[in-house]
Amino acid sequence: MANDLVASMVLAIWLYLLAGRGGFWLSAERDDDAPSPAQPPPDAAWPAVTAIVPARDEAASIGETVASLLRQDYAGALRVIVVDDQSRDATAQVAREAAANAGNADRLVVLSGDTLPAGWTGKLWAQQQGVTFVDERPEKPAYLLFTDADIVYSPDVLSQLVARAQAKSLVLASLMVKLRCESFAERLFIPAFIFFFQMLYPFSWANDPRRATAAAAGGCMLVRRETLRDAGGLAAIRGALIDDCALAKLLKARGPIWIGLTERVHSIRAYPAVVDIRRMVSRTAYAQLHYSPLLLAGTIAGLALTYLAPVALALFADGIAQFLGIFVWASMALAFRPTSRFYGVSAFWGLALPAIAAIYMAFTLDSAYQHARGRGGMWKGRAQAKVSEIAMSDAGKSDAGNWRSGKGHRDENFPVASWLIQARFRPPILAFYNFVRTADDIADHATLKSEEKLALLDRLDAGLTGKNDEDAVAVRLREALAERNLSPKHAQDLLAAFKLDVTKLRYRDWDDLIGYCSLSAMPVGRFVCDVHGESRSVWPANDALCAALQIINHLQDCKADYLNLNRVYVPLDAIAASGASVETLGEPMAPPALLDCLHALARRTESLLSESDIFPLLISDLRLGLEVSVINTLAHRLTRMLISRDPLAEPVHLKIPAVAGLTMAGIFMGASRRFGRRLSAAPEKPRGA
Numbered sequence: 001m002a003n004d005l006v007a008s009m010v011l012a013i014w015l016y017l018l019a020g021r022g023g024f025w026l027s028a029e030r031d032d033d034a035p036s037p038a039q040p041p042p043d044a045a046w047p048a049v050t051a052i053v054p055a056r057d058e059a060a061s062i063g064e065t066v067a068s069l070l071r072q073d074y075a076g077a078l079r080v081i082v083v084d085d086q087s088r089d090a091t092a093q094v095a096r097e098a099a100a101n102a103g104n105a106d107r108l109v110v111l112s113g114d115t116l117p118a119g120w121t122g123k124l125w126a127q128q129q130g131v132t133f134v135d136e137r138p139e140k141p142a143y144l145l146f147t148d149a150d151i152v153y154s155p156d157v158l159s160q161l162v163a164r165a166q167a168k169s170l171v172l173a174s175l176m177v178k179l180r181c182e183s184f185a186e187r188l189f190i191p192a193f194i195f196f197f198q199m200l201y202p203f204s205w206a207n208d209p210r211r212a213t214a215a216a217a218g219g220c221m222l223v224r225r226e227t228l229r230d231a232g233g234l235a236a237i238r239g240a241l242i243d244d245c246a247l248a249k250l251l252k253a254r255g256p257i258w259i260g261l262t263e264r265v266h267s268i269r270a271y272p273a274v275v276d277i278r279r280m281v282s283r284t285a286y287a288q289l290h291y292s293p294l295l296l297a298g299t300i301a302g303l304a305l306t307y308l309a310p311v312a313l314a315l316f317a318d319g320i321a322q323f324l325g326i327f328v329w330a331s332m333a334l335a336f337r338p339t340s341r342f343y344g345v346s347a348f349w350g351l352a353l354p355a356i357a358a359i360y361m362a363f364t365l366d367s368a369y370q371h372a373r374g375r376g377g378m379w380k381g382r383a384q385a386k387v388s389e390i391a392m393s394d395a396g397k398s399d400a401g402n403w404r405s406g407k408g409h410r411d412e413n414f415p416v417a418s419w420l421i422q423a424r425f426r427p428p429i430l431a432f433y434n435f436v437r438t439a440d441d442i443a444d445h446a447t448l449k450s451e452e453k454l455a456l457l458d459r460l461d462a463g464l465t466g467k468n469d470e471d472a473v474a475v476r477l478r479e480a481l482a483e484r485n486l487s488p489k490h491a492q493d494l495l496a497a498f499k500l501d502v503t504k505l506r507y508r509d510w511d512d513l514i515g516y517c518s519l520s521a522m523p524v525g526r527f528v529c530d531v532h533g534e535s536r537s538v539w540p541a542n543d544a545l546c547a548a549l550q551i552i553n554h555l556q557d558c559k560a561d562y563l564n565l566n567r568v569y570v571p572l573d574a575i576a577a578s579g580a581s582v583e584t585l586g587e588p589m590a591p592p593a594l595l596d597c598l599h600a601l602a603r604r605t606e607s608l609l610s611e612s613d614i615f616p617l618l619i620s621d622l623r624l625g626l627e628v629s630v631i632n633t634l635a636h637r638l639t640r641m642l643i644s645r646d647p648l649a650e651p652v653h654l655k656i657p658a659v660a661g662l663t664m665a666g667i668f669m670g671a672s673r674r675f676g677r678r679l680s681a682a683p684e685k686p687r688g689a
Helices: 002-020 062-070 091-101 122-135 157-167 184-200 225-230 243-252 274-282 293-316 319-342 347-372 423-444 450-464 472-484 489-503 510-520 522-531 536-556 558-565 572-578 582-586 592-612 622-644 656-679
Strands: 049-055 078-084 108-112 143-147 151-153 172-178 220-224 257-267
Touching (some): 002 293, 002 319, 049 062, 049 091, 049 122, 062 078, 062 091, 062 151, 091 108, 122 143, 122 225, 143 157, 143 225, 157 172, 157 220, 157 257, 184 274, 184 347, 220 225, 220 243, 243 257, 274 347, 293 319, 293 347, 319 347, 423 450, 423 472, 423 489, 489 510, 489 522, 510 522, 510 536, 522 536, 536 558, 536 622, 558 582, 572 592, 582 592, 592 622, 622 656
Parallel strands (some): 049 078
Antiparallel strands (some): 151 257, 172 220
């Protein structure tokens, strides 16, 4: 009886979605029917357009975006404004070079973004600065094109978009850009993302002036400037995390809007792994639910009933309930086909839609979790959730944490306070990590001057020792150390390393590099051991492992460190001995001499790792020993990859399946070695002991 009731509910839900939800699943609202741009609009003149591109750390893509905008065949006046939102890379330079290469340097303006004020999200504040610049010009455009720094346009897009807006008197015309769909993670999640978005905001309803539904896609939005001004401007939605749909709602109250799919505008932002998709979804999912736990619970229950119940009925029920489960499962797969065809993926992905929906449910829960941790809406180092209600972070506007890159402990090469670590030990380790991560990001910041970096690092040191309370990360670590009667020396050693990063750009030889590692890496492991109450007799093995991890990172990032920071950790004597030069670190591929040098350093790093193989057995705490075993296993695999690959030509990183497999292997090896040691009469000793 219960199965029959659930089956009836599931059938009713899908009948409504397929027949009563604006035909969203047909993906029929597209730009294929755009008015011909061959002739000017009825006004007999093409109106002026200014494109506004907010960009924060977008050096990898901004050049293509600017070039594609300047290649538009638009017959009217077109200007491009890039708002460099305090980027830590060469975003502004790349944008200018792209305009110069296109022969249109005079049509590009690059603005240096101001500090983010209270109550604004980062993207909207950057866009507002572009709007302000436009409003201060004597000749103002009729339209503003809000676009992103990873969007590439076909040459005729703007002409057709303006023609549509003029012909239908639109106050907003938006294109849902075609997202990149190449990696496994992208093929798995991107078409479903578009399917779910259209289900939430049926495009036919958004395009119907009689309906309240309003939607836009932030990658490409053509807005009538005067209408935006009359509606209160971007300030009216300054705290909105889902800014595109908020803008659509604001403007639809003043005139018709339109949104459609397109094949002619593409996002080149890559989402190579599942974790990248998770970040994209988690950034805004809980905001969509208005940060409501009740709505979250209802959404999870509704998604489970809509997508998971049909599969459960098909597999485990019988009779009419099983038939309806199979029927609904097949129906949702068929409904997904227009979207999957648009993205060029197999129809069989439709059968996986319930599993994909389950993972999106997990992403939504993660979004709520990140919000609870104070990291809601995290993007490029800024936590932006509910910024309209939160003036600033707990440490104030000058907090050193504002210079964070956004990288967290789950983004590191190796586990940091993973589930293997006992829960009571994780808080001090995470407090230490956040302090160190902040200091590291300050030292690596692309726009801070050297003296500013050193001043911030000194301020963190002062906070750590109780001389000020200006920086939350320093205060939290200081309190964590006091609770456990631990010394701040390990953290201070790391601050000394980061000061070297600011003042020392080259390393003479291997010993010089190991000396750096004694400050930049070894104290991390020593701190973790101290938190666990381990004997200092484990330090030599710890130091070998930590130095190896640091050098692995140097080899992985040798090209980026040289190009972005003019910093070279590869020993100069090794480069010279191989017959290479420092400048070759910036090449697309390592010349043979440099490649030999890098491979030799990787082999030397492998020797360091062999000295640390005993480390997991020397640790008293079982769970810490297993974590170290996992780290050691991951490090060995990465080193072998570095011995055989070219880190200049391709990223040398482990993918998620490999990390999962090596983690299990590390746990198994660590446990079996400890068990074997118990059976052995003679305990293993460190080499050279």
